[in-house]
Amino acid sequence: MDDDLMSDDLMNDDLLALTHYGEEPEKYLHAVTPPVFLTSLHVYEDFEEYNESWTGEKYAYGRRSNPTAHILEKKMAALEHGRRAAAFASGMAAASSAIMAICEAGSHIICLKNVYGPVKSFINNICVKKLKMTVTYLDGKNIAEIEEAICPETDLIILESPLSFVFSVVDIRAITAIAASHKIKTYIDNTYCTPLFQKPLDMGVDVVMHTISKYIGGHSDIIGGVLVSKDDELMERIITQTREWFGGILGPMEAWLAIRGLRTLDARLKCHQETAMNIAAFLEGHPKVKKVNYTGLASHPQRELIQSQQTGHSGLMSFELNAPPETAVAFINRLRLFGKGCSWGGFESLALTPLYHTGEEELRALGCEDNRGLIRIHCGLEGHQNLIADLESALDHV
Numbered sequence: 001m002d003d004d005l006m007s008d009d010l011m012n013d014d015l016l017a018l019t020h021y022g023e024e025p026e027k028y029l030h031a032v033t034p035p036v037f038l039t040s041l042h043v044y045e046d047f048e049e050y051n052e053s054w055t056g057e058k059y060a061y062g063r064r065s066n067p068t069a070h071i072l073e074k075k076m077a078a079l080e081h082g083r084r085a086a087a088f089a090s091g092m093a094a095a096s097s098a099i100m101a102i103c104e105a106g107s108h109i110i111c112l113k114n115v116y117g118p119v120k121s122f123i124n125n126i127c128v129k130k131l132k133m134t135v136t137y138l139d140g141k142n143i144a145e146i147e148e149a150i151c152p153e154t155d156l157i158i159l160e161s162p163l164s165f166v167f168s169v170v171d172i173r174a175i176t177a178i179a180a181s182h183k184i185k186t187y188i189d190n191t192y193c194t195p196l197f198q199k200p201l202d203m204g205v206d207v208v209m210h211t212i213s214k215y216i217g218g219h220s221d222i223i224g225g226v227l228v229s230k231d232d233e234l235m236e237r238i239i240t241q242t243r244e245w246f247g248g249i250l251g252p253m254e255a256w257l258a259i260r261g262l263r264t265l266d267a268r269l270k271c272h273q274e275t276a277m278n279i280a281a282f283l284e285g286h287p288k289v290k291k292v293n294y295t296g297l298a299s300h301p302q303r304e305l306i307q308s309q310q311t312g313h314s315g316l317m318s319f320e321l322n323a324p325p326e327t328a329v330a331f332i333n334r335l336r337l338f339g340k341g342c343s344w345g346g347f348e349s350l351a352l353t354p355l356y357h358t359g360e361e362e363l364r365a366l367g368c369e370d371n372r373g374l375i376r377i378h379c380g381l382e383g384h385q386n387l388i389a390d391l392e393s394a395l396d397h398v
């Protein structure tokens, strides 16, 4: 291996970060893949050395750090243009740890109302009910409305872009500028874009979250999450407080699988994107389809904003039929290549009607009162001709 290829100077190249950066083959017998450090403990010759091992990039105990997880963290920090990353046992462990590291009892949180559901459940049931925090949910499109919601207790703004289910985006630079002027931290769930298609830290966001259970793992075989930031003080608090004390570090085997997933992320995402582009165009042109929500479509109402902050689009989209919500359920049940399941980001295509069982009140709160029949699909790697044929035959029955 050419030494230059491994140097830190090249950590800003996405493809080198995915494939080589952060690895030190000379330390593991020149194996081309790093070992799974299945160890809970690192032991030292003398007590002073052991004491020091709890600091910096050394290893003491597996709930604080693990060498395999650390390789993943170095790659994720490089990919997101951050300084440090922390890997967690799930996306939710990462999300809840970020909130707990930034907020305290009595904090006020501003959160986009269409963010990933369990994050809102955590805020409503743990932060508000148990820790007396307050929360304001907004759709994020009106910047003045965000500024008006800020109060002296506001400590955190929680973003996601594109947003789950509806695939609208928010103006990340405008929101982080307002947050910074009030010294409020911003957090974004960047799972949809992956670090390859959107770099929120470069747009002023303080901490980025990724579920590695989705595209980063890429094969529907792991649960994990990661936080990345340029803020050393915040990351130190996340690693030594919320991660170590809640105990949610990623296991070494999952870290190894995530490193393997990263190696092919660029190749897989290009394929998911191309497939989804073809499918979105097919659906948009079909007379039985009312509306397609996909950030890659030229007809997306926020086209300009999308092009100013995203460099690509993944395999996830939603659409509505010109038919009542029950028909949407019958339609997805007719699909043969799309499994009915909730996750996404793996090799396999999936379909759901995620809002079908949502109560009227919650639908109104989400601004989705007319969207009960919304269909979300993940376009896997089965090839767009096969997937379009499957969609076409199910549409024939609508």
Ligand SMILES: *Cc1c(COP(=O)(O)O)cnc(C)c1O
Pocket: 090, 091, 092, 093, 116, 164, 189, 191, 192, 211, 212, 213, 214, 223, 224, 225
């Ligand atoms: C799946 C998902 C999460 C949660 O990740 P887990 O690893 O399941 O905890 C968070 N955000 C988004 C956008 C997701 O799709």
